[in-house]
Amino acid sequence: MSEQRYQGALRAVGEYADKKGFENLAKYLYADGTLLSQSPVSRLKAGSFHLLLGAYNPAQFVVQFMGATVAAGANPVAFTKAIPKLLGTSIIDATSSTTADALKQLKYLRKKGLVPEDAIEDWKFWNKTGYRESVLRANGDLDAAGNYTPLDSNLISRVFSKGLDIGTTPYRLGELSNMRISFYTALEMEKKRLGKNFKYSDATLRRVVSRAENYRLNMSNANKAEYQKVLHPCLLSSSQSIPSLVKC
Numbered sequence: 536m537s538e539q540r541y542q543g544a545l546r547a548v549g550e551y552a553d554k555k556g557f558e559n560l561a562k563y564l565y566a567d568g569t570l571l572s573q574s575p576v577s578r579l580k581a582g583s584f585h586l587l588l589g590a591y592n593p594a595q596f597v598v599q600f601m602g603a604t605v606a607a608g609a610n611p612v613a614f615t616k617a618i619p620k621l622l623g624t625s626i627i628d629a630t631s632s633t634t635a636d637a638l639k640q641l642k643y644l645r646k647k648g649l650v651p652e653d654a655i656e657d658w659k660f661w662n663k664t665g666y667r668e669s670v671l672r673a674n675g676d677l678d679a680a681g682n683y684t685p686l687d688s689n690l691i692s693r694v695f696s697k698g699l700d701i702g703t704t705p706y707r708l709g710e711l712s713n714m715r716i717s718f719y720t721a722l723e724m725e726k727k728r729l730g731k732n733f734k735y736s737d738a739t740l741r742r743v744v745s746r747a748e749n750y751r752l753n754m755s756n757a758n759k760a761e762y763q764k765v766l767h768p769c770l771l772s773s774s775q776s777i778p779s780l781v782k783c
Contacts, residue, residue: 590702599709606720606750613727617719620657623650624715627658628667637662656735657722664744666714670707713751721746 552560607614623644631637641658644650651657661667721743726733733739748754 591705593705595703595705596709596712599706600712602713602751602754603716605752606717606747609750610720610724613720613723614716616723617716619651620654620719621712621715623654624658624661624719625712628711634662657719660722660735660740660743661715661718663740664718666718667711670710670714714747717747717750718743721750 549560552558603614606617623641627637627640631640637658638655641650641655645652645654724746725739725743729739
């Protein structure tokens with residue numbers, strides 16, 4: 536309610552400025568997504584969110600990557616085999632903007648003997664998990680949503696949000712490294728378990744992701760309230776479309 540009153544007051548000032556001939560000022564105050572039209576409370580929320588992740592703090596990389604010690608302790612051999620794939624995937628994800636670019640680079644690296652023979656299929660498996668997108672996109676989208684800021688907002692808001700986003704780089708690097716090493720360790724263990732029967736299938740991917748989440752202590756899953764443990768999850772789904780309910 537206080538945020539609505541704040542925005543209402545700004546619109547009132549904009550109307551007054553419009554009547555007095557200050558059209559440019561009025562347009563700026565009317566515009567959604569401008570720095571002035573945002574509630575200070577929302578801006579503080581966004582700032583707190585990013586500071587909580589250790590804005591511009593290199594130690595956050597170490598803190599987040601420490602989660603990989605669980606995978607290392609669970610199976611040191613599989614963990615060791617996963618390290619080259621962690622490094623390769625990190626480079627590919629950082630230097631390619633499309634799936635086609637990534638596959639092209641992987642084929643080149645495999646030809647030069649810099650990555651294992653199964654690196655391409657493994658990367659495709661990794662790409663299906665959506666882990667990378669969950670880290671890279673979540674921060675920016677949550678910041679935009681929390682500030683009522685459209686993703687195509689004006690320059691001032693974009694610069695403000697970009698500054699906050701860059702500050703979480705150590706956190707994101709550590710979190711992604713933890714995700715990658717946990718995933719590839721789980722994948723190596725699944726390959727060892729199934730041997731020649733191993734296949735890159737949806738069922739295999741589910742098992743790998745489930746094990747990777749165990750290594751990550753289920754940090755991707757939100758804690759459930761007591762009533763959520765009793766009621767059917769489909770009834771509590773945020774997507775209440777007919778197809779989703781039928782699928783359940």
